[in-house]
Amino acid sequence: VSKKRASRGLALWKYLVGAWITAVVLAAFLYVRQAQGFAPGTSRIMLFHVPMAMMSVIAFWTSMVYAIHALRKRETVADMKSEYAAELGLLFGILATVTGSIFAAGNWNSFWNWDPRETSMLVLLMIYGAYFGLRSAVEDDERRAALSAVYNIFAGVVMPFLVFVVPRIPALESLHPQNIWKSGGMSADYRIVLYSGLLGYLGLFVWLFQLRLRAGLLAQRDETQSLTSGVMVK
Amino acid sequence: MSLLYHVASHQGTLVVILVIWFGLFLYLVRLDRRIAELEESTSASSRVPPGSAGPRGE
Numbered sequence: 652v653s654k655k656r657a658s659r660g661l662a663l664w665k666y667l668v669g670a671w672i673t674a675v676v677l678a679a680f681l682y683v684r685q686a687q688g689f690a691p692g693t694s695r696i697m698l699f700h701v702p703m704a705m706m707s708v709i710a711f712w713t714s715m716v717y718a719i720h721a722l723r724k725r726e727t728v729a730d731m732k733s734e735y736a737a738e739l740g741l742l743f744g745i746l747a748t749v750t751g752s753i754f755a756a757g758n759w760n761s762f763w764n765w766d767p768r769e770t771s772m773l774v775l776l777m778i779y780g781a782y783f784g785l786r787s788a789v790e791d792d793e794r795r796a797a798l799s800a801v802y803n804i805f806a807g808v809v810m811p812f813l814v815f816v817v818p819r820i821p822a823l824e825s826l827h828p829q830n831i832w833k834s835g836g837m838s839a840d841y842r843i844v845l846y847s848g849l850l851g852y853l854g855l856f857v858w859l860f861q862l863r864l865r866a867g868l869l870a871q872r873d874e875t876q877s878l879t880s881g882v883m884v885k
Numbered sequence: 886m887s888l889l890y891h892v893a894s895h896q897g898t899l900v901v902i903l904v905i906w907f908g909l910f911l912y913l914v915r916l917d918r919r920i921a922e923l924e925e926s927t928s929a930s931s932r933v934p935p936g937s938a939g940p941r942g943e
């Protein structure tokens with residue numbers, strides 16, 4: 652009974668995530684006004700693009716934390732969690748890049764400008780793409796978990812440099828607006844919708860992560876059962 | 886009036902984003918339920934000792 656109640660409780664927060672993100676989308680179109688200095692209709696892309704990029708960073712760091720755990724405790728579940736968080740980080744990173752490209756086409760006349768922030772995001776996506784390449788190349792479970800955890804920690808250490816340092820080097824002259832986080836850089840309506848969006852994506856991340864983990868554990872259980880029955884038949 | 890103009894000029898984009906989001910949300914709800922069903926059936930079958938009757942009394 653308590654398990655059923657718990658699952659009902661979980662379902663409720665998932666519906667809340669759905670309603671919250673719907674409200675954020677509506678607010679981005681009905682509440683927020685066109686910002687000055689941007690091509691008409693493009694400034695609200697920022698309300699989706701920036702939280703997605705932030706979510707990508709949060710997911711990659713989550714992945715690194717689980718990688719450290721997997722390396723220290725040698726737990727299969729921690730390795731699975733690390734992999735799934737990296738998958739979601741890659742998904743949010745790709746979405747941030749796509750929405751950023753749409754913004755760039757409207758404001759800078761090209762979908763891709765080799766801007767420092769665009770380039771560092773691309774490098775970051777390639778680093779995590781290689782992480783999955785590494786995982787698929789090693790067949791032994793324990794060896795794969797150890798190698799990919801070490802690589803993941805390395806990627807997590809490099810990431811702040813790519814996300815926070817490289818785009819802020821003045822000599823590289825980024826096209827991205829530089830002062831939006833300073834006071835007066837962003838109006839209150841933009842701040843409210845942007846952080847609400849981040850909160851919504853955080854809820855969506857937790858849901859997707861949980862779904863992926865549950866599906867992964869089911870697949871693993873299925874594999875173990877079929878192996879056990881195979882041994883019994885022999 | 887200004888709000889009406891604002892909505893009218895971007896209604897296509899808003900509708901597309903909402904349709905994509907609702908589609909994704911409903912898919913996730915269905916997927917969640919399906920996984921819950923599978924979890925339930927797997928845990929039920931793992932509770933049955935080998936050689937005895939299955940969950941449906943087969």
